[in-house]
Amino acid sequence: MNEAPLGLLYSVLVVLILLSGFFSSSETGMMSLNRYRLKHLRKQKHRGARRAGKLLERPDRLIGLILIGNNLVNILASAIATVVAIRLWGDAGIAIATVGLTLVILIFAEITPKTIAALHPERVAFPASLVLLPLMKLMYPVVWLVNFVTNGLLRLLGIDPAGAKDEHVSSDELRTIVTDAGALIPSRHRGMLLNILDLEEVSVDDIMVPRNEVYGIDLDDSDADLLRCIQAGSHTRLPVWRDDINNIVGVLHMRNISRILDSQGLDRGALEREMDKPYFIPENTPLHTQLLHFQKNKLRLAIVVDEYGEVMGIVTLEDILEEIVGEFTSKLGDSNDSIFPQRDGSYIIAGNANLRDVNKSLHWDLPTDGPKTLSGLILEYLESFPDGNASLAIAGYRLEILELQGNVVQAVKASSAASRKARQ
Structure with missing residues (x-):
């Protein structure tokens, strides 16, 4: 049998090195894909993302396929390089082929393609999935056999190959993701998202108006004092109490002012009828919980009390919203x-x-x-x-x-x- 010409062997060797680079970059690219961005792209019907997602459903099979292909081409490249080196330099060619091929594979089939794939995983993984997906179907029996053996070894070591579950993000990890989003999310939106996450760590007593600063109506005052208090107030809702702020009996909405005034002045009976029932909450209620309570009960103002029922202050829906979006325009001057x-x-x-x-x-x-x-x-x-x-x-x-x-x-x-x- 005639020996293959060196030119053909060189060509095959180059192709094998390129294939080795393909498998190496595919492995790094697939494993470097952002799983959350991949889910988003799959929902957007991105074809490359759908192919890559299908392969990553069983990462053990994907890695098995890539390593089988990579080892096959590397071993074949090593055999051909040895044949070429022996023809050129005799027995000394074995050492030359070993050193030379190692350097070539490291540079052109490992380090360079893996670095490119790590920097641009989507550009590498999505096109590579065009080849890997049909190759998986073609080599499935071999991949299955290899995975059967390796999974058995993992079980002997006490590792469950099927134990890996879908990744979940904690609030601290989500905070880091939002913070590092950079230009992808405008800075104001990042701040709002972080403020929402912080609601779990803040309670109503952190943002409430303390009792000594609460502006309201004391029913024990004269009619003239009550009218002056109502006219001077700048709030939409005023708490109403008798004698002491610890005895809050209602909340007056300023839209009902016309209903409590008559030709004689202030109608106290109408005032008490138009008051809303006070809504009391514990002082350590988390803000995110209170926000849901406001939404559920269709209320906008709550009276904060301590464990003994003493009034500590008041908190409004606006106060909680300001923790998310910042101070409203009408209050910028107060900050x-x-x-x-x-x-x-x-x-x-x-x-x-x-x-x-x-x-x-x-x-x-x-x-x-x-x-x-x-x-x-x-x-x-x-x-x-x-x-x-x-x-x-x-x-x-x-x-x-x-x-x-x-x-x-x-x-x-x-x-x-x-x-x-x-x-x-």
């Missing part, structure tokens, strides 16, 4: 009323400022797991009521009391460690 930047990089902050608002505005990390206001935080750390101005450091922030009235801190000068280092 900076409590924080005043100074030339030296510090800030004068009102003592009743909400700690979460301070952290959001200044990108700080003051502790929020205890008191909700800056005054409460300072007094908790001091463990007493100071006789005068005092300074303290909390979580890397320096806080200096500027004004103290009674048992309440009215104004604080605050600065972070970063701003102090910048001034030095």
